[in-house]
Amino acid sequence: MALKVPKDSHRFDRLVKIMSQLRSKKGCPWDRKQTHVSLKPYLIEEAYEVIEAIDSKDPQKLKGELGDLLLQAVFHAQLAAEKHEFSIDDVVDAISHKLVVRHPHVFGSQKIRSANAQSKAWEEIKLKEKEHAHRKSIVDGVPPAMPALSRAKRVLSKAAKAKFQWNSKAQAWAKFDEELEEFREAIREGSPREREEELGDLLMAFVNVARYENLDAEHALHQGVKKLTRRIQGVEERAERKGKKIGTLKLAEILALWQDVKKAEKKS
Numbered sequence: 001m002a003l004k005v006p007k008d009s010h011r012f013d014r015l016v017k018i019m020s021q022l023r024s025k026k027g028c029p030w031d032r033k034q035t036h037v038s039l040k041p042y043l044i045e046e047a048y049e050v051i052e053a054i055d056s057k058d059p060q061k062l063k064g065e066l067g068d069l070l071l072q073a074v075f076h077a078q079l080a081a082e083k084h085e086f087s088i089d090d091v092v093d094a095i096s097h098k099l100v101v102r103h104p105h106v107f108g109s110q111k112i113r114s115a116n117a118q119s120k121a122w123e124e125i126k127l128k129e130k131e132h133a134h135r136k137s138i139v140d141g142v143p144p145a146m147p148a149l150s151r152a153k154r155v156l157s158k159a160a161k162a163k164f165q166w167n168s169k170a171q172a173w174a175k176f177d178e179e180l181e182e183f184r185e186a187i188r189e190g191s192p193r194e195r196e197e198e199l200g201d202l203l204m205a206f207v208n209v210a211r212y213e214n215l216d217a218e219h220a221l222h223q224g225v226k227k228l229t230r231r232i233q234g235v236e237e238r239a240e241r242k243g244k245k246i247g248t249l250k251l252a253e254i255l256a257l258w259q260d261v262k263k264a265e266k267k268s
Contacts (some may be wrong), residue, residue: 016088019071019078036079043072101125120161138162149218152207160211169212172205179205234261 022031046069053062077088102125104110105118112118138161142154159165166172179202186198210217232246235257239246246254 015070015074016078019074023078023082031075034075034079036076039072039075043076046072123158123161138164147218149203149207149221152204153211153217156204156208156211166208166212172209172212176202176205176209231258231261231265234264 019031022028024032046065050062050065050069053065056062073091074088077086077091081087100107102122103118104121104125105112110121112121139155139158142151142158144151146154156165166175179198183195183198183202186195190198207217210220235254236246238257238260239249239253249257
């Protein structure tokens with residue numbers, strides 16, 4: 001059966017027309033029932049799959065995942081267009097305008113000679129824009145829905161641009177040590193609420209130390225979870241070769257298999 005797929009000389013326009021057809025009365029029932037809210041989980045999922053593709057260093061995988069992420073932008077724009085709010089063309093025009101305005105050193109006569117200077121100028125220009133005019137604090141504009149470690153780093157970075165930070169790496173480490181001791185004290189004597197609060201302070205101090213060391217705590221934790229998952233799977237595989245399930249093994253047996261997995265990783 002021949003597929004009746006919209007045709008267009010421009011690839012992007014073709015994608016937009018396909019999305020419009022999926023949302024039409026004769027389109028797909030699933031696509032037709034979606035809303036901005038119902039699509040939120042897919043947007044987050046696709047963004048993380050792009051990150052996974054980047055980490056895999058597989059260009060073909062990245063190409064596919066970027067397409068899935070692009071679809072989310074087109075989908076949301078289609079929903080808005082149906083309500084006569086805005087179109088995908090408005091979205092493209094808006095980001096094009098934003099890029100030009102926020103790069104006066106490229107599209108104008110302003111001189112900026114470093115990435116740090118550009119980052120500071122970017123924030124200053126943002127505060128002058130209408131959609132950001134309501135922002136009064138240096139830490140406004142950090143999405144609450146961001147993963148906690150990433151959000152912590154973003155808040156700390158925005159504060160640092162206003163020189164709201166320690167004068168040295170050593171002071172950041174000292175604050176981490178202080179928060180660690182306060183957390184230990186809360187575990188010994190504090191209420192559940194105090195324990196949670198002190199843990200939050202400790203994690204913030206940890207993210208700040210990572211920032212001073214030019215490390216990304218969110219990425220590092222993702223890598224740590226990835227390593228743990230891989231090693232647990234390795235232990236399971238070795239247990240199965242012996243005809244056993246990991247849940248039936250004693251701790252000493254699990255640790256022995258764990259060491260085997262680590263040794264095998266070092267050899268590979």
